[in-house]
Every structure is written in structure tokens, then in C-alpha cells.
Amino acid sequence: MSNLPDLPPAAPEPDPWASLRAFTAARIALGRTGASVPLHEALAFKLAHAHARDAVYSVLDTERLLAELATLGLPLHQVSSRAQNRQEYLQRPDHGRQLAEESKAHLVADAECDVAIVLADGLSATAINAHAVPLLGLLLPELRATGLHLGPLVLAEQARVALGDEIGHLLRARLVLVLIGERPGLSAPDSLGAYFTYGPRPGLTDEARNCVSNIRSAGLPYAAAAAKLSWLLREALRRQLSGVALKDQADLLTE
Amino acid sequence: MYRHTIGQRAYVFNDLKTLLARATPLRSGDVLAGVAAATYEERVAAQYALADVPLRTFLHEPLVPYEQDEVTRLILDTHDAAAFAPIAHFTVGQLRDYLVSDAADATALHALAPGLTPEMVAAVSKLLRNQELIAVARRVEVITRFRNTLGLRGHLATRLQPNHPTDDLRGIAASLVDGLLYGSGDAVLGINPATDNPKAVSDLLYMLDAVREQYAIPTQSCVLCHVTTSLQLIEQGVPVDLTFQSIGGTEATNTSFGINLGLLQEAHEATLSLGRGTLGQDVMYFETGQGSSLSANAHHGLDQQTCEARAYAVARRFRPLLVNTVVGFIGPEYLYDGKQIIRAALEDHFCGKLLGLPMGVDVCYTNHAEADQDDMDTLLTLLGVAGCNYIMGIPGADDIMLGYQSTSFHDALYVRQVLGLRPAPEFEAWLAQQGIFSAQGQLLPAASARLLGQLPPALR
Structure with missing residues (x-):
């Protein structure tokens, strides 16, 4: 027995500057064994990446979402983009920005509306599954209170942000709001983004839109997001614009 | 116009940029841009055709027009003809065989750099395997x-x-x-x-x-x-x-x-x-x-x-x-x-x-x-x-x-x-x-x- 080599400690110590972790969410003071991070840190990283990967491949919980959205008192539609699966969605962003032919027939408008709202899976259906209904529960009453005429809610699969422009155009909406799952980060696989375009039509690009991002419990909370969106949407409709011009104005107001 | 025939199939590439694009190892961005080869065979056909292109062609056939693009003008106006002279008669394929040879040592590659244009280097890289990209780059020391x-x-x-x-x-x-x-x-x-x-x-x-x-x-x-x-x-x-x-x-x-x-x-x-x-x-x-x-x-x-x-x-x-x-x-x-x-x-x-x-x-x-x-x-x-x-x-x-x-x-x-x-x-x-x-x-x-x-x- 006495000839056995000394074993390393079962778990390497954290670095002596671990107190600096209070200043940042970065993965500092991880400690090490040789050139490697301790196993518990390696697994923590893998788990965060696994959550992000699972979010990219997550799907809309359509049955539950339709049931819960039905209680909000607006017509519901379900559509898909031209991207037929996740592989195509990831490699062909252009397909994710166009409606599938069969989806166009669903979107026929008898009259104009002020705001149409799209719920899009984007890069994290998990975000829509978790946050879309609670956010709308706060946002819709605020929009209704200001007398806006709300169009239908549209649940969109394999969808990029710009798909909302085609949807809004077909629905004759003055403004389209797209709630979409953002690209998952290691710390947040379920972050929801809200993009809106005034005068939506196919072919618009990013500078025509505004965005409120990082909507989730540990990010921008529902109530704050709903208040911000409701103000921005009313401003966009009143001034008949969105994009860079509106952003500049909003920045001036908040400074 | 560039061509290569494989069996009964003649592949035609309308211009130099198309040839380069078709010869590029597969990646999603080129597919998205609509410039990638349609088949594995077309890609290799393009690589065969690219290997026969004289390096001088890149000096005479800009991929983006000289009048339209200041990067093209920079590339052509600053090209060092003296540094290029030793390889001026090479095709892309010959440049490939030279680069992987023992003759292309650190000194030779250092002297050659101002005579190479980005398009020549991009072209030859499309004919190299990963190990060759590594082996040649390893010889170059840039301090x-x-x-x-x-x-x-x-x-x-x-x-x-x-x-x-x-x-x-x-x-x-x-x-x-x-x-x-x-x-x-x-x-x-x-x-x-x-x-x-x-x-x-x-x-x-x-x-x-x-x-x-x-x-x-x-x-x-x-x-x-x-x-x-x-x-x-x-x-x-x-x-x-x-x-x-x-x-x-x-x-x-x-x-x-x-x-x-x-x-x-x-x-x-x-x-x-x-x-x-x-x-x-x-x-x-x-x-x-x-x-x-x-x-x-x-x-x-x-x-x-x-x-x-x-x-x-x-x-x-x-x-x-x-x-x-x-x-x-x-x-x-x-x-x-x-x-x-x-x-x-x-x-x-x-x-x-x-x-x-x-x-x-x-x-x-x-x-x-x-x-x-x-x-x-x-x-x-x-x-x-x-x-x-x-x-x-x-x-x-x-x-x-x-x-x-x-x-x-x-x-x-x-x-x-x-x-x-x-x-x-x-x-x-x-x-x-x-x-x-x-x-x-x-x-x-x-x-x-x-x-x-x-x-x-x-x-x-």
C-alpha cells in the first residue's frame, strides 16, 4: 500500500480570488487541475450549452398555447414559413422570412386593424412557450385601454422576425408586433424578443424595426416589457413610423 | 469561360468568380448565396479547371470591377511585380505543388508575399487539404x-x-x-x-x-x-x-x-x-x-x-x-x-x-x-x-x-x-x-x- 502514488484531492479548490465573482457573471476563478477546469465547472458549462442546444431544437407547445391564447378574445391563426424543418431554418434564413404557400390562404383580412401580433418560435420556442401568454396577458389590456383595434394573433413556426412583415401586410395591419425566441445564450436559453414594424410589407430590413429584448423573469420582467411596448407601439402609430427614427426619439425621451 | 469534362459531362464556368465559387469546399454561406457547386462532381470539376488557370489571369481579370471597388484597386495598384516574377509563369495548380514542396521555405514564402494577391491565395487554398493548409502556414513566420x-x-x-x-x-x-x-x-x-x-x-x-x-x-x-x-x-x-x-x-x-x-x-x-x-x-x-x-x-x-x-x-x-x-x-x-x-x-x-x-x-x-x-x-x-x-x-x-x-x-x-x-x-x-x-x-x-x-x- 505504501507504494501507491499520492492521489490529487478529490475536488480541486477554487482560486483564492473567488470573491471577485461578486463583480461579474463571467466564469472567473474556476480553479484548475493541471490545465483543465475542475469537473464540476466542466459539467456546469456542458449543462448550460445543453439547455441552449435544446432550446434551438425546441418546438411550440401548440395545443396548450392555442388553448391559452383563446382566452384572450382575439381570432387565432396558425402559419408556417417556407423552411420545412430546423436544418433548413438554420441554413436558409431567407426561407424563414417567407410564408409557406398554404399558410397565405389563412391570412385574409376583411378590414384593417391597428396591431397584429405574431408569436414566432425563432431560435427558442422555449421562450414563446414560457413567456408569450403572460406577457400578452399584461400587454393586451394596455393596448385595448388606449382604443386600439387589435387584429388576430398568429402562431408561426420556423419563423424569422421578418416573416411578421408578410403576415402584417396580408392582415392589413398598420403595425405588426412579433414576439420571438431569441438566440439562446449560455445563461439564458429562454429569452424573448419583441420586434415591431410600422406599415409592414415584405422586403423590409432591420432598420425599419424596433426591438425590446431579453424579456424573461431574470431579464426584463413582463410588466416592464408590457409598459415599454405599449408606449412604443402607441408612439409608432401616432407618428406613423418605426425603426431608426423612432429609436432616436425614444432615446431622447429616456435621457 | 472555363471548362472541364468528366466522362460524358462537360462543365462550363462562365467567369473566374464562378469558377472559384464552384471550386470552394462546401459551406452553407455559399449555398445561401446561390454560388456553390450543385454536386460533389461539379466541385471537383471546378477544382480541375481552377488548377489550370494561369496566376497572371488574376491580374487581368478582376473579380470585382476596378472602377467600382477600391479594394480591387488597392490589390492591383500595390501588386509587387518583382516579387511575383519567380512564379509569374505558374498556374494555380503549379503554385499548389510549389507551396507544398520543400523549396517553399520561410525565406522563400516571406519574399513571395507581396507578389501574391488575395485571389491567387484564395484560389490555391481551394486545392489544398487541411493538412496542407497547416503545413504551409506553419513555415511562415510573421513577427x-x-x-x-x-x-x-x-x-x-x-x-x-x-x-x-x-x-x-x-x-x-x-x-x-x-x-x-x-x-x-x-x-x-x-x-x-x-x-x-x-x-x-x-x-x-x-x-x-x-x-x-x-x-x-x-x-x-x-x-x-x-x-x-x-x-x-x-x-x-x-x-x-x-x-x-x-x-x-x-x-x-x-x-x-x-x-x-x-x-x-x-x-x-x-x-x-x-x-x-x-x-x-x-x-x-x-x-x-x-x-x-x-x-x-x-x-x-x-x-x-x-x-x-x-x-x-x-x-x-x-x-x-x-x-x-x-x-x-x-x-x-x-x-x-x-x-x-x-x-x-x-x-x-x-x-x-x-x-x-x-x-x-x-x-x-x-x-x-x-x-x-x-x-x-x-x-x-x-x-x-x-x-x-x-x-x-x-x-x-x-x-x-x-x-x-x-x-x-x-x-x-x-x-x-x-x-x-x-x-x-x-x-x-x-x-x-x-x-x-x-x-x-x-x-x-x-x-x-x-x-x-x-x-x-x-x-x-
């Missing part, structure tokens, strides 16, 4: 200096990248100290700011400069803001060591970045005027990446790897200290998976080195790419073998500001250990003096570091 010596054979430097989502000074200082205590930061202490606000950038520059001065670290600092912001700060007397800019391979790409060659020239001169380098005056830092031209709708029908190589013509005009491709940052619609990211990184490193650039690589990926840390370990090891000048150092490989994964401080320890690579000599001496590394270049137990007893003011 640059500011406060230390980067790019020496047998050395691998790291950019310490202590980003924070809100540019919080204490948060950044905490990551900075963490990196220094792991031996990172000889290439540069470089922050991607969350905003391009001049005041915020200035605060970061003063903080970095104070830390560097406090510990007398033989390295340089940089906040990676837009070149116009740097120009403004230089005018105000803010301590700017290096001026940074993202660049692309066509004039229209650069327009989308809000820059042109004249602006870069102005920034280069302004930065030089500060005279802050002690060992050398290489003062520019450029980042590039395949896909940026397509993303800006500015690719003129070129494949993304050829566009990328053209960006290196812009870089070499301004004698940069550092150039790195941010290879996996752009996403799966340009480089789909680990295989495509690894190939692209080796191409970029090879092309940059042959053109005479101090190439580093941000070994990285996003969460929607089909890649993970194992792919990055593979790429990191390959780049270490290929003689890459520097990689990134990020706490735990997780950039909490940019939301992507790159290489960690630990990863640098690994690759230096397995390949016997060392930090920049001046920085290595500093690490030993600080009790961070041993005289043999091994990381010492954390408690021995002198820096721990004298943390920067922001952290006390």
Missing part, C-alpha cells in the same frame, strides 16, 4: 511589435477578452485579473464594448492603461470600438495603444461598416502620431470573418472565402499588430457545423499568413451552430500546430457580452503544454517575475502570484 514581440516561431499569444454586458468597470477588472493570473494577455488586453459611446470607451481605455501601468505589463490595450470613435479619442488625448476596426473584402462591405481606405489611413496616421509603442510601431488591430460580405449584401457573386481573403489586402496595407478571423461567430447560415468552421479557420489562417499578416483566430461558435467545445479543441490544436499567432482568452470560454463561446484561459494552458508553445518572450518574463509562471513556463499555484496582494483600485 510584429508594439510593447512586446508577437509571432515568433514556437510562441502562441492570447488576447485577454474581459467583456461585460454593461461595460461595468469592476466586472471587467475582475475578468482582467482572472486572465492575468492564468497567464493571458500578451497579444492585447482587448475589450468589446457594449456601446460605442466615446465616454464609455474612454473610461475603459483609462482603466486598462492604469492596470497595465500599475503592474508594468509588457503588453498593449485596446477597446474594440469603431474607427471614428478611436479617431475622436486620439484627438482628446485618451491613451489609445491600438486602433481597431472590422474590415471586409469589398468596398461595399466596408461601406456597411462605415469605413473606407481613406478613413483607415487617417486612423493609422493618427495612432502612429501618439508614438506609444516601445519595441515597435505596429498599431492597427483588424477583425474579419467569412460571410460578412454576403451578410451586407456586398459580395458581388463571389464565394465567402475569396471575399475574406480580399479583406487581408485591406489589412496588410496598414501594417497591423494583430489580425484575426472571428471564424464561427457569424452563425450556421454561413458556416453550418464544426467541420465547416474548422476548414474555414485553417483557410483564413493560411491565406492571411501567405499574404504576410500576423494571423490570429477567434476559435469560436454560437449556440445555433452544430458545434461544441470538442470541435473547438480540435481546431485549437490544429491552429497550434499551424503556428497561429494568437487566440482569444475568455473566462471559462463563455463571453457573457457577445453571447458566444471561444477559447478559455485554460485552453491556452492546454495548447501551450501539449505543443510546447510559449507566450511572447517579454510577457513570459513578466509572468515569471510576478510569480504566475515558473522559469520553465509552468503555471504556479495561485497563491504565489504577487498580483493577488495588490488588486487594481476598482476591485479593492
Whole structure:
């Protein structure tokens, strides 16, 4: 027995500057064994990446979402983009920005509306599954209170942000709001983004839109997001614009 | 018109850019752009045809018209005919056979660099396997200096990248100290700011400069803001060591970045005027990446790897200290998976080195790419073998500001250990003096570091 080599400690110590972790969410003071991070840190990283990967491949919980959205008192539609699966969605962003032919027939408008709202899976259906209904529960009453005429809610699969422009155009909406799952980060696989375009039509690009991002419990909370969106949407409709011009104005107001 | 026949099938390629695009190893960005070969056979047919193209063709048949594009004008107007003379009679295929031969040693390749255009280098890279991209690049030594010596054979430097989502000074200082205590930061202490606000950038520059001065670290600092912001700060007397800019391979790409060659020239001169380098005056830092031209709708029908190589013509005009491709940052619609990211990184490193650039690589990926840390370990090891000048150092490989994964401080320890690579000599001496590394270049137990007893003011 006495000839056995000394074993390393079962778990390497954290670095002596671990107190600096209070200043940042970065993965500092991880400690090490040789050139490697301790196993518990390696697994923590893998788990965060696994959550992000699972979010990219997550799907809309359509049955539950339709049931819960039905209680909000607006017509519901379900559509898909031209991207037929996740592989195509990831490699062909252009397909994710166009409606599938069969989806166009669903979107026929008898009259104009002020705001149409799209719920899009984007890069994290998990975000829509978790946050879309609670956010709308706060946002819709605020929009209704200001007398806006709300169009239908549209649940969109394999969808990029710009798909909302085609949807809004077909629905004759003055403004389209797209709630979409953002690209998952290691710390947040379920972050929801809200993009809106005034005068939506196919072919618009990013500078025509505004965005409120990082909507989730540990990010921008529902109530704050709903208040911000409701103000921005009313401003966009009143001034008949969105994009860079509106952003500049909003920045001036908040400074 | 270019042709190649395989069996009964005659393949015709209408022009040089189409031939280059069809000959490019498969990647999602070229498919998205509609320029990729339709079949595996067509790709090889294009490679056969490309091998027979005389190198002189690239001087006479610009891929983007001379009148329309200042990058084309830069490439052709600065081409060194004397350096080109020894290979002027070569085809692309003959250049390939020469590059992999024993005759193409460090001296020969160094002399050849000004005679090569990005298009020639991009073309030949399409005929090389990964091992050849590595073997040829490994022979090229590109040395640059500011406060230390980067790019020496047998050395691998790291950019310490202590980003924070809100540019919080204490948060950044905490990551900075963490990196220094792991031996990172000889290439540069470089922050991607969350905003391009001049005041915020200035605060970061003063903080970095104070830390560097406090510990007398033989390295340089940089906040990676837009070149116009740097120009403004230089005018105000803010301590700017290096001026940074993202660049692309066509004039229209650069327009989308809000820059042109004249602006870069102005920034280069302004930065030089500060005279802050002690060992050398290489003062520019450029980042590039395949896909940026397509993303800006500015690719003129070129494949993304050829566009990328053209960006290196812009870089070499301004004698940069550092150039790195941010290879996996752009996403799966340009480089789909680990295989495509690894190939692209080796191409970029090879092309940059042959053109005479101090190439580093941000070994990285996003969460929607089909890649993970194992792919990055593979790429990191390959780049270490290929003689890459520097990689990134990020706490735990997780950039909490940019939301992507790159290489960690630990990863640098690994690759230096397995390949016997060392930090920049001046920085290595500093690490030993600080009790961070041993005289043999091994990381010492954390408690021995002198820096721990004298943390920067922001952290006390």
C-alpha cells in the first residue's frame, strides 16, 4: 500500500480570488487541475450549452398555447414559413422570412386593424412557450385601454422576425408586433424578443424595426416589457413610423 | 469561360468568380448565396479547371470591377511585380505543388508575399487539404511589435477578452485579473464594448492603461470600438495603444461598416502620431470573418472565402499588430457545423499568413451552430500546430457580452503544454517575475502570484 502514488484531492479548490465573482457573471476563478477546469465547472458549462442546444431544437407547445391564447378574445391563426424543418431554418434564413404557400390562404383580412401580433418560435420556442401568454396577458389590456383595434394573433413556426412583415401586410395591419425566441445564450436559453414594424410589407430590413429584448423573469420582467411596448407601439402609430427614427426619439425621451 | 469534362459531362464556368465559387469546399454561406457547386462532381470539376488557370489571369481579370471597388484597386495598384516574377509563369495548380514542396521555405514564402494577391491565395487554398493548409502556414513566420514581440516561431499569444454586458468597470477588472493570473494577455488586453459611446470607451481605455501601468505589463490595450470613435479619442488625448476596426473584402462591405481606405489611413496616421509603442510601431488591430460580405449584401457573386481573403489586402496595407478571423461567430447560415468552421479557420489562417499578416483566430461558435467545445479543441490544436499567432482568452470560454463561446484561459494552458508553445518572450518574463509562471513556463499555484496582494483600485 505504501507504494501507491499520492492521489490529487478529490475536488480541486477554487482560486483564492473567488470573491471577485461578486463583480461579474463571467466564469472567473474556476480553479484548475493541471490545465483543465475542475469537473464540476466542466459539467456546469456542458449543462448550460445543453439547455441552449435544446432550446434551438425546441418546438411550440401548440395545443396548450392555442388553448391559452383563446382566452384572450382575439381570432387565432396558425402559419408556417417556407423552411420545412430546423436544418433548413438554420441554413436558409431567407426561407424563414417567407410564408409557406398554404399558410397565405389563412391570412385574409376583411378590414384593417391597428396591431397584429405574431408569436414566432425563432431560435427558442422555449421562450414563446414560457413567456408569450403572460406577457400578452399584461400587454393586451394596455393596448385595448388606449382604443386600439387589435387584429388576430398568429402562431408561426420556423419563423424569422421578418416573416411578421408578410403576415402584417396580408392582415392589413398598420403595425405588426412579433414576439420571438431569441438566440439562446449560455445563461439564458429562454429569452424573448419583441420586434415591431410600422406599415409592414415584405422586403423590409432591420432598420425599419424596433426591438425590446431579453424579456424573461431574470431579464426584463413582463410588466416592464408590457409598459415599454405599449408606449412604443402607441408612439409608432401616432407618428406613423418605426425603426431608426423612432429609436432616436425614444432615446431622447429616456435621457 | 472555363471548362472541364468528366466522362460524358462537360462543365462550363462562365467567369473566374464562378469558377472559384464552384471550386470552394462546401459551406452553407455559399449555398445561401446561390454560388456553390450543385454536386460533389461539379466541385471537383471546378477544382480541375481552377488548377489550370494561369496566376497572371488574376491580374487581368478582376473579380470585382476596378472602377467600382477600391479594394480591387488597392490589390492591383500595390501588386509587387518583382516579387511575383519567380512564379509569374505558374498556374494555380503549379503554385499548389510549389507551396507544398520543400523549396517553399520561410525565406522563400516571406519574399513571395507581396507578389501574391488575395485571389491567387484564395484560389490555391481551394486545392489544398487541411493538412496542407497547416503545413504551409506553419513555415511562415510573421513577427510584429508594439510593447512586446508577437509571432515568433514556437510562441502562441492570447488576447485577454474581459467583456461585460454593461461595460461595468469592476466586472471587467475582475475578468482582467482572472486572465492575468492564468497567464493571458500578451497579444492585447482587448475589450468589446457594449456601446460605442466615446465616454464609455474612454473610461475603459483609462482603466486598462492604469492596470497595465500599475503592474508594468509588457503588453498593449485596446477597446474594440469603431474607427471614428478611436479617431475622436486620439484627438482628446485618451491613451489609445491600438486602433481597431472590422474590415471586409469589398468596398461595399466596408461601406456597411462605415469605413473606407481613406478613413483607415487617417486612423493609422493618427495612432502612429501618439508614438506609444516601445519595441515597435505596429498599431492597427483588424477583425474579419467569412460571410460578412454576403451578410451586407456586398459580395458581388463571389464565394465567402475569396471575399475574406480580399479583406487581408485591406489589412496588410496598414501594417497591423494583430489580425484575426472571428471564424464561427457569424452563425450556421454561413458556416453550418464544426467541420465547416474548422476548414474555414485553417483557410483564413493560411491565406492571411501567405499574404504576410500576423494571423490570429477567434476559435469560436454560437449556440445555433452544430458545434461544441470538442470541435473547438480540435481546431485549437490544429491552429497550434499551424503556428497561429494568437487566440482569444475568455473566462471559462463563455463571453457573457457577445453571447458566444471561444477559447478559455485554460485552453491556452492546454495548447501551450501539449505543443510546447510559449507566450511572447517579454510577457513570459513578466509572468515569471510576478510569480504566475515558473522559469520553465509552468503555471504556479495561485497563491504565489504577487498580483493577488495588490488588486487594481476598482476591485479593492
